[in-house]
Amino acid sequence: MGQQASSTKRGIFSAVVTGNKCIRQLFYRLRLEFSEAAAEVFAEAKPGQFVQLDLAGAALPPPKAIPEDLVDSSHRGILLRRPFSFCDVTAKDNKTSVEILYCVVGPASLRMTTLSSGNSISVIGPLGNGFSVPDGKKAALLVAGGMGAGPLIYLAKVLNSQFADIEVIAFAGAKTAEELPFEGRLDEISQQLGFSLAEFVRYGVKSRVATDDGSAGFQGLVTDCLSKWLGRTRLSAKDMIIYSCGPEAMLARMAKIAREKNIDCQISMERMMACGFGVCQSCAVECRATDSNETAYKLCCKDGPVFDTREVVFSL
Ligand SMILES: Cc1cc2nc3c(=O)[nH]c(=O)nc-3n(C[C@H](O)[C@H](O)[C@H](O)COP(=O)(O)OP(=O)(O)OC[C@H]3O[C@@H](n4cnc5c(N)ncnc54)[C@H](O)[C@@H]3O)c2cc1C
Ligand code: FES
Numbered sequence: 001m002g003q004q005a006s007s008t009k010r011g012i013f014s015a016v017v018t019g020n021k022c023i024r025q026l027f028y029r030l031r032l033e034f035s036e037a038a039a040e041v042f043a044e045a046k047p048g049q050f051v052q053l054d055l056a057g058a059a060l061p062p063p064k065a066i067p068e069d070l071v072d073s074s075h076r077g078i079l080l081r082r083p084f085s086f087c088d089v090t091a092k093d094n095k096t097s098v099e100i101l102y103c104v105v106g107p108a109s110l111r112m113t114t115l116s117s118g119n120s121i122s123v124i125g126p127l128g129n130g131f132s133v134p135d136g137k138k139a140a141l142l143v144a145g146g147m148g149a150g151p152l153i154y155l156a157k158v159l160n161s162q163f164a165d166i167e168v169i170a171f172a173g174a175k176t177a178e179e180l181p182f183e184g185r186l187d188e189i190s191q192q193l194g195f196s197l198a199e200f201v202r203y204g205v206k207s208r209v210a211t212d213d214g215s216a217g218f219q220g221l222v223t224d225c226l227s228k229w230l231g232r233t234r235l236s237a238k239d240m241i242i243y244s245c246g247p248e249a250m251l252a253r254m255a256k257i258a259r260e261k262n263i264d265c266q267i268s269m270e271r272m273m274a275c276g277f278g279v280c281q282s283c284a285v286e287c288r289a290t291d292s293n294e295t296a297y298k299l300c301c302k303d304g305p306v307f308d309t310r311e312v313v314f315s316l
Contacts, residue, residue: 009126017120144244146246153200157203169208171225221253227257273300285304287311
């Protein structure tokens with residue numbers, strides 16, 4: 001995963017569900033298994049790339065399992081596929097397993113919760129460009145807001161296995177401890193030592209947690225937690241790179257910090273996506289031209305979802 005991160009192979013494939021675990025209320029981890037040609041294609045999937053899942057055929061959960069705020073929208077038909085990134089990809093014995101960390105926010109993700117082992121699902125992917133690693137970096141700072149953790153967990157795995165010289169540190173934030181998309185409770189002692197989230201520890205990555213209400217870790221925004229850390233580090237700006245994924249307001253703050261500190265920063269953006277591969281033009285991201293003050297629109301699904309913060313024009 002050097003400079004050229006994007007895999008050019010992609011297609012429409014059938015995957016078999018091999019797991020769909022509720023890790024805490026409204027947060028799930030779905031595991032899909034690909035065989036034959038699809039296994040080869042997905043074995044090359046990069047952190048930051050994504051799939052479009054067809055969830056039209058998935059059943060609704062029983063009424064008592066539908067969150068109150070989704071009761072009205074839950075019966076909406078699922079005409080369009082939905083985009084999801086990978087939190088893990090593992091290739092073994094001619095099969096490739098892809099894991100997706102997801103949150104129940106609407107009718108499609110609600111139906112996703114009823115998928116069970118043995119079900120088949122239609123998948124388009126891998127789509128988009130994915131994160132890239134410029135030469136010469138000594139430290140990668142992974143900054144996740146809420147569900148943005150998924151692609152950064154997979155990035156931690158790839159950095160650990162393919163870029164052993166790069167020190168990786170993760171920062172994960174949410175409004176409250178309950179909204180952190182991680183399994184189990186945070187161990188307060190290990191949190192004090194700054195080595196807490198099992199999802200990152202397994203790749204030798206230290207993590208720091210921030211919550212707006214202080215119910216776990218640093219009290220405040222994850223970007224403030226990062227700023228504080230940057231104020232203490234002896235690493236020079238040119239040796240570091242920030243990778244971030246989360247709500248757009250957080251990404252805009254991330255871009256400001258990166259600009260002020262002159263640190264390279266790649267962000268994974270989200271847009272409503274109809275097709276996912278550059279046809280419908282529904283996913284525009286306003287970007288600056290490199291050689292003038294003019295702006296132009298790029299497509300989040302095809303040119304992104306990963307962008308250098310220097311090029312993105314935030315509307316917030
Ligand atoms: C490249 C990419 C990768 C993604 N990866 C993940 C992932 O790994 N895990 C995960 O849980 N979600 C991910 N998402 C978001 C996921 O696709 C949406 O939450 C999806 O629309 C859920 O469908 P739904 O029918 O349940 O809810 P919907 O009814 O489609 O949406 C529920 C609410 O979320 C808002 N919303 C939906 N999609 C987006 C979006 N793309 N940007 C901003 N607001 C949106 C809607 O306006 C609505 O208010 C990703 C999105 C993109 C573009
Ligand atoms: S989602 Fe159709 S062009 Fe991007």
